[in-house]
Amino acid sequence: MTNEFVDLKENMTVDEAFQEIKKIGIDKETIYTCYVLNMSRKLIGVVTAKDLLLADRDKLIKDIMDTNIISVNTLEDKEFVAKTFDKYDIIVLPVVDMENRLVGIITIDDAIDVIQDENTEDFTKMAAITPTDDNYFKTSVFSHAKHRIIWLLVLMLSSMITGGIITNYENAFAAIPILVSFIPMLMDTGGNCGSQSSTLIIRGLAMDEIKTKDLFRALWKEVRIALIVGIILAVINAIRIQIQYNNLKLGIVVGIALVATVILAKSLGCILPMLAKKLKLDPAIMAAPIITTIVDSCSVLIFFNVAVMILHI
Amino acid sequence: MTNEFVDLKENMTVDEAFQEIKKIGIDKETIYTCYVLNMSRKLIGVVTAKDLLLADRDKLIKDIMDTNIISVNTLEDKEFVAKTFDKYDIIVLPVVDMENRLVGIITIDDAIDVIQDENTEDFTKMAAITPTDDNYFKTSVFSHAKHRIIWLLVLMLSSMITGGIITNYENAFAAIPILVSFIPMLMDTGGNCGSQSSTLIIRGLAMDEIKTKDLFRALWKEVRIALIVGIILAVINAIRIQIQYNNLKLGIVVGIALVATVILAKSLGCILPMLAKKLKLDPAIMAAPIITTIVDSCSVLIFFNVAVMILHI
Numbered sequence: 001m002t003n004e005f006v007d008l009k010e011n012m013t014v015d016e017a018f019q020e021i022k023k024i025g026i027d028k029e030t031i032y033t034c035y036v037l038n039m040s041r042k043l044i045g046v047v048t049a050k051d052l053l054l055a056d057r058d059k060l061i062k063d064i065m066d067t068n069i070i071s072v073n074t075l076e077d078k079e080f081v082a083k084t085f086d087k088y089d090i091i092v093l094p095v096v097d098m099e100n101r102l103v104g105i106i107t108i109d110d111a112i113d114v115i116q117d118e119n120t121e122d123f124t125k126m127a128a129i130t131p132t133d134d135n136y137f138k139t140s141v142f143s144h145a146k147h148r149i150i151w152l153l154v155l156m157l158s159s160m161i162t163g164g165i166i167t168n169y170e171n172a173f174a175a176i177p178i179l180v181s182f183i184p185m186l187m188d189t190g191g192n193c194g195s196q197s198s199t200l201i202i203r204g205l206a207m208d209e210i211k212t213k214d215l216f217r218a219l220w221k222e223v224r225i226a227l228i229v230g231i232i233l234a235v236i237n238a239i240r241i242q243i244q245y246n247n248l249k250l251g252i253v254v255g256i257a258l259v260a261t262v263i264l265a266k267s268l269g270c271i272l273p274m275l276a277k278k279l280k281l282d283p284a285i286m287a288a289p290i291i292t293t294i295v296d297s298c299s300v301l302i303f304f305n306v307a308v309m310i311l312h313i
Numbered sequence: 314m315t316n317e318f319v320d321l322k323e324n325m326t327v328d329e330a331f332q333e334i335k336k337i338g339i340d341k342e343t344i345y346t347c348y349v350l351n352m353s354r355k356l357i358g359v360v361t362a363k364d365l366l367l368a369d370r371d372k373l374i375k376d377i378m379d380t381n382i383i384s385v386n387t388l389e390d391k392e393f394v395a396k397t398f399d400k401y402d403i404i405v406l407p408v409v410d411m412e413n414r415l416v417g418i419i420t421i422d423d424a425i426d427v428i429q430d431e432n433t434e435d436f437t438k439m440a441a442i443t444p445t446d447d448n449y450f451k452t453s454v455f456s457h458a459k460h461r462i463i464w465l466l467v468l469m470l471s472s473m474i475t476g477g478i479i480t481n482y483e484n485a486f487a488a489i490p491i492l493v494s495f496i497p498m499l500m501d502t503g504g505n506c507g508s509q510s511s512t513l514i515i516r517g518l519a520m521d522e523i524k525t526k527d528l529f530r531a532l533w534k535e536v537r538i539a540l541i542v543g544i545i546l547a548v549i550n551a552i553r554i555q556i557q558y559n560n561l562k563l564g565i566v567v568g569i570a571l572v573a574t575v576i577l578a579k580s581l582g583c584i585l586p587m588l589a590k591k592l593k594l595d596p597a598i599m600a601a602p603i604i605t606t607i608v609d610s611c612s613v614l615i616f617f618n619v620a621v622m623i624l625h626i
Contacts, residue, residue: 018366021366021367022366022367025363025366025367026367031362031363031366032345032362032363049344049345049362049363049366050338050344050345050362053331053334053335053338053344053362054334054335054338054339085425086422086425089422091404091421108404108421108422108425109402109404109421111425112398112399112421112424112425112428115425115428115429116428116520119432120516120520122436123435123436123439123512123515123516124512124513124516126436126512127508127509127511127512127513127601128505128508128509129509129512129513135522136513136514136517136522136523136531137522137523137527137530137531137534141534141537141538141541142541144534144538145538145541145542148506148509148538148542149541149542149545149546151505152502152505152506152509152542152546153545153546153549155501155502155505156498156501156502156546156549156550159497159498159501159502160498160553162497162498162501163494163495163496163497163498164494166493166494166496166497167490167491167493167494170490173486173490173493174487174490177480177483177486177487178480180479180480180486180493180496181476181477181479181480182476183476183479183493183496183497184472184475184476184479184496184500184609184613185469185472185473185475185476187472187497187500187501188468188469188472188475188500188605188606188609189465189468189469189472191504191602191605192441192464192465192468192602193461193465195440195441195601195602196440196441196442196461196465198440199436199437199439199440199442200437200440200442200449201449202436203433203436203437204449207429207433209448209449209450210449210450214450217450218449218450221450221454221457224454225454225457225458225461228454228455228458228462229458229461229462229465232462232466233462233465233466233469236466236469237469240473288440288508288601289504289505289508292501292504293501296497296501300497
């Protein structure tokens with residue numbers, strides 16, 4: 001924010017305004033939007049250089065000024081400010097205090113920086129890094145490690161739950177060792193499916209294309225997408241298993257686990273970011289890493305249960 | 314791009330320029346930057362409304378115009394154009410053809426849209442979705458499925474390699490079934506580490522904070538970060554294993570596999586996006602999903618080999 005703006009009085013003529021701009025404009029950040037203030041410096045109108053240039057010289061400012069002012073309050077957060085620029089397609093935004101006194105202006109190049117910082121923050125959060133928008137090389141190795149270790153630890157400890165679940169099915173994979181070889185495929189596919197959904201939902205929320213009230217509409221969409229995608233993957237997998245192991249039952253077991261995993265991953269990828277938003281948390285934390293960890297446990301659980309049931313282990 | 318700009322002649326006075334603006338300016342997208350064209354409509358100078366407002370009325374345009382023009386060519390891609398706005402902090406950019414004739418202008422709100430589209434494209438690519446910046450709800454279920462299935466298939470087939478590797482070590486986990494339970498933790502940690510590094514590198518490349526010539530500098534940074542992070546994770550894991558299974562050797566096996574996985578994941582997360590950029594591909598495709606799939610195979614291979622060696626299976 002800067003206070004390098006041109007302020008005018010409502011009883012000036014356009015010609016007087018030009019003289020004022022010529023006198024004080026050289027040091028100002030922008031002269032293209034001038035602010036009309038009353039005696040107590042309250043913002044009562046906005047006049048653009050375009051209005052001035054297109055008006056007759058003897059007109060009064062109060063007759064050409066726009067009193068329908070788009071402004072932001074000093075207390076507003078910067079994401080809201082950046083969105084205001086985008087919404088109204090304006091290049092400068094006045095900042096007023098609680099008494100509507102003009103305290104400064106924000107120009108659109110500041111808004112671009114905020115938008116870029118916001119995006120960077122989302123990228124890092126979604127990759128399980130605690131938020132930072134520091135320059136990569138300027139950040140020390142220790143600082144990088146600090147920003148990354150917390151989530152890695154949390155996620156590592158959580159993924160041990162999946163390990164714990166696997167040990168419960170020792171008998172199953174002792175009887176049919178090949179079962180173990182499907183775990184990476186199930187885990188990766190679940191992770192990728194969850195990542196796809198959560199990324200689109202998080203981005204949609206950030207761009208205001210998706211609202212939290214759309215939860216069920218989005219979920220219904222994701223479930224249908226999951227069904228299509230899941231069945232295609234399951235069929236291709238079953239064909240592969242049939243060719244490689246000549247074992248239809250095994251193909252069915254893996255297929256059921258795959259479809260269930262895809263539906264679960266896509267549903268969580270949709271629900272968790274929207275729930276986070278509803279709880280006033282940043283949706284970006286509910287991205288691939290967390291969803292992968294949850295889906296992993298569930299997919300392994302589903303897989304071994306289906307295997308025990310169908311293969312009668 | 315629009316051709317709603319004000320063009321002036323170099324022999325006009327400032328006052329004549331004001332009259333011209335007043336006459337034709339009402340329909341123009343911007344009047345704040347006016348373009349000075351010669352007889353063959355070649356761009357020879359730029360005059361801002363600020364220059365005009367601060368100058369004396371009888372000055373000639375050619376004496377106040379800026380001949381040091383920042384312009385883009387009609388053939389330039391939109392990312393380059395958006396970056397030009399950011400670099401020079403300007404609000405409008407003239408577009409010229411090969412003969413330097415002015416064909417139109419681009420305003421900064423177009424640039425913001427391009428920046429947001431670019432970011433959306435990176436987000437989706439990094440989540441293994443073929444690029445799209447369509448609105449989430451306006452895109453049909455089938456179209457969503459189509460954009461997601463290709464990468465899921467490729468990654469699913471690739472993750473079968475990891476499954477194949479596991480089957481080679483059937484004897485190992487037949488002897489010590491608990492080994493299997495560490496696979497999800499190794500895979501997830503590798504995936505998360507790779508995701509952290511590739512995200513920061515991809516974002517750094519997009520923001521021009523990291524150049525492809527910095528490859529070794531970035532790699533050296535990532536390796537050191539990986540060492541710190543890997544050792545912390547390995548020690549905590551070993552303590553957990555010691556408490557739960559009272560088995561120091563097992564803790565060492567998992568610890569070695571973990572450190573190796575973290576170093577590999579972070580190195581690939583650094584090298585692959587930079588290599589893609591060098592090959593004129595979009596670095597964003599070398600994100601978490603691909604790196605996870607590669608790291609999975611390697612980490613399982615490392616883990617079982619270390620296990621066989623140290624535990625004498």
